[in-house]
Amino acid sequence: MTDINSSALTHLAQDPVMARIIAETPVPKLVNDYADDVYLALLESIVSQQISVKAADAIFSRFRALFPDKYPQADALLLKTTDELRSAGLSFQKIKYLQSVAEFSLEKPIDRVHLDALTDEEIVQYLLPIKGVGRWTVEMLLMFVLDRPDIFPIDDLVIRQRMLRAYPEQTNGLTGKALYKVLLSIAEPWRPYRTTASRYLWRWQAT
Known part of the structure; x- marks a missing residue:
């Protein structure tokens, strides 16, 4: 950044x-913790919703540990059972939201090459259909991952x-x-x- x-x-x-x-x-x-990785940033933002930073960090770390190289590839995430994901400390609602991010990423591009060509508001509208992702979540993404200035x-x-x-x-x-x-x-x-x-x-x- x-x-x-x-x-x-x-x-x-x-x-x-x-x-x-x-x-x-x-x-x-x-600080950009995600090296422009919009997919991972969206997953983290959902895990962080309505809980403390300390709790979110712990849950997200356990969640990532469920996957090879600690990276929750979309197809691998969708193959995980509810019980496996619950073992990381995730609620049923957040599991659905994480799966929604994974499903969206398999259907539509959310990489920097695609998003950088869009305006701020176009990105908001593009990502809002993902369950669990609201305007505030996208605005944080715009500020801290996509480095939009305004x-x-x-x-x-x-x-x-x-x-x-x-x-x-x-x-x-x-x-x-x-x-x-x-x-x-x-x-x-x-x-x-x-x-x-x-x-x-x-x-x-x-x-």
């Missing part, structure tokens, strides 16, 4: 609030909470669609570097 560039920081600093957040916050660590994951709870603290005058008392409209308006000037802004918001320790 590429480093945060100076052009992005200069552009974002035109927003005085974002300039303060950048000044107060250590540079976010940009993603604003407004459905992320932490992003919303940090923006409420950073922009109290604009967001005071707002909820629901009204809040979303204002948050999108605040983030609009951050284009085309909303991914960088979001990374800083995640790491910012709001006081």
